[in-house]
Amino acid sequence: MTRVYLDYNATTSLAPEGLDAMLPILRGGGGNASSIHSFGIEARLQLERARRSIERSLDAPRDSLVFTSGGSESNVLALFGVLDALPRTGAPHHVVSSPIEHKAVIDALRQRSDIELTLVSPDLWGRILPDALRSELRPNTALVSIMLANNEVGAISPIWELVSATRELAPAAHFHCDAVQGAGRIRVSCEELSADTFAFAAHKFHGPKGTGALVVRPGTRLARQIPGGGQERGLRAGTENVAGAVGMAAALALAIPRVAAEGARLAGMRERLWDALSGTSGIVRNSAPEDCLPGTLHVSLRGAEGRALVRELDEVGFAVSAGSACTSEGEALSHVLAGLYPDDKPRARGGVRISFGLGTSQEDLNRFAEAFVGIAEKVNATS
Numbered sequence: 001m002t003r004v005y006l007d008y009n010a011t012t013s014l015a016p017e018g019l020d021a022m023l024p025i026l027r028g029g030g031g032n033a034s035s036i037h038s039f040g041i042e043a044r045l046q047l048e049r050a051r052r053s054i055e056r057s058l059d060a061p062r063d064s065l066v067f068t069s070g071g072s073e074s075n076v077l078a079l080f081g082v083l084d085a086l087p088r089t090g091a092p093h094h095v096v097s098s099p100i101e102h103k104a105v106i107d108a109l110r111q112r113s114d115i116e117l118t119l120v121s122p123d124l125w126g127r128i129l130p131d132a133l134r135s136e137l138r139p140n141t142a143l144v145s146i147m148l149a150n151n152e153v154g155a156i157s158p159i160w161e162l163v164s165a166t167r168e169l170a171p172a173a174h175f176h177c178d179a180v181q182g183a184g185r186i187r188v189s190c191e192e193l194s195a196d197t198f199a200f201a202a203h204k205f206h207g208p209k210g211t212g213a214l215v216v217r218p219g220t221r222l223a224r225q226i227p228g229g230g231q232e233r234g235l236r237a238g239t240e241n242v243a244g245a246v247g248m249a250a251a252l253a254l255a256i257p258r259v260a261a262e263g264a265r266l267a268g269m270r271e272r273l274w275d276a277l278s279g280t281s282g283i284v285r286n287s288a289p290e291d292c293l294p295g296t297l298h299v300s301l302r303g304a305e306g307r308a309l310v311r312e313l314d315e316v317g318f319a320v321s322a323g324s325a326c327t328s329e330g331e332a333l334s335h336v337l338a339g340l341y342p343d344d345k346p347r348a349r350g351g352v353r354i355s356f357g358l359g360t361s362q363e364d365l366n367r368f369a370e371a372f373v374g375i376a377e378k379v380n381a382t383s
Helices: 016-030 038-056 071-085 103-110 130-132 159-168 242-277 306-315 335-340 345-349 362-382
Strands: 066-070 092-099 115-119 140-144 174-178 197-201 213-215 283-285 295-300 351-356
Touching: 038 066, 066 071, 071 103, 071 140, 071 174, 071 197, 071 213, 092 103, 103 115, 103 295, 130 159, 130 345, 140 351, 174 351, 197 306, 242 295, 242 362, 295 362, 306 351, 306 362, 335 345, 345 351, 351 362
Parallel strands: 092 115, 092 140, 140 174, 174 197
Antiparallel strands: 066 213, 197 213, 283 295, 295 351
C-alpha cells in the first residue's frame, strides 16, 4: 500500500538542503556560540549568518530575531514577556485574543490570573475581522494576540488592518502575531504587517523540528522567561542551537522564492479536491475558498467522529488530522471547530483537516477523494 502524507500543517519533512547545511555542524561538534575561542567564534558567525538570512526572508528588522525551540516557546515568550514587563498596578491588564488561537496562545493566556481576557469572535470561516476587533478594544488594552493563519481551518486574518485598528483605539497595546502557519506558505513581511512580535517554527516550512524564532520589533520591552545566561540579547537563556538555526535559514531561503507559484498550484488542487467531495451528502466545507492557506482544506462529515475518520483513513493509506497535532488525546472536540460552530455539534465533531504541500500530487488527492467519499457513503447508509 502506498501511503500518502496529508498532514503538512502538523509538520513537514526536513528539506535535503537544510540537512546538508546542518550536517557539518552536527558531525563536527563545533563550539559553543558564547565561547570566545576560535571554535566559539566560528559557531557565532554561523549563528549570526543564519539570523541575517531569516530576517531578510521575513522582511524583519536587523537584530530583531530571537532563536527559540519552536512556535510554542516563541508565542509564550512574546505573551508572558510583554505581560511580565508591564507595571504592576494591582488591576488586571486587559488582553484581547480569539477563541480559535493555537493552544500555545489561548491556554497560556487562560492560565494568567493577572489579566482580563476578552475573546473576539471569528467569522464563519475563522477570520478575525477589523470591526469585530474594534468592538472589543479599550483605550487601556495592554496586549492583543491574533494569529495570521489558523492551523486547523487555514483562515488568514488581515493582520495589517487589525494592527491599524489596535494602534488607533488602544495605542499603548502590544500586538503579537502567531505567524507559524504562514511563513514559507504565503507571503509574510514583518515590516508590512507591522505587529510588534511574530512567532515562527522551522518545521512548518521543511526546516528542523525543535527550532523556532520570535521577531521582536526594536524598542519592544520583554521580560525573559528562561533565566540563565545572556544569550539572544538576554531574552532567551541557553546554549544556542546553531545547527537548527542554520537548517531553518536554509529551508526558509528555499521556501520564500516558490511561495507564489507553489501557492497557486496548491490552491488549484484544493479547489479540485473540494469539487470531488462536494457532491457527497453530509460533507460540508469549513475552509474558506479565499483568504485561506492554499494547501489546507478542512471538511466535516456529519454523522461521523473526526478521530475515527483519521484512523479509518490511516488504515487505507492516508495521513490526515482531526485537529491540531498539539491537541491532547483526551480532547474529542477541536476547540477551533467548537469556537466556529458552537450550535452545530455534528459539524464540529466530524471535522477532518487535509493539508498538503510540496510533495503532494494531484493523483494523491484524487485517490484521497475516492477513499473519503467511500467512507462518507458508508456513514450515510448507516445513519
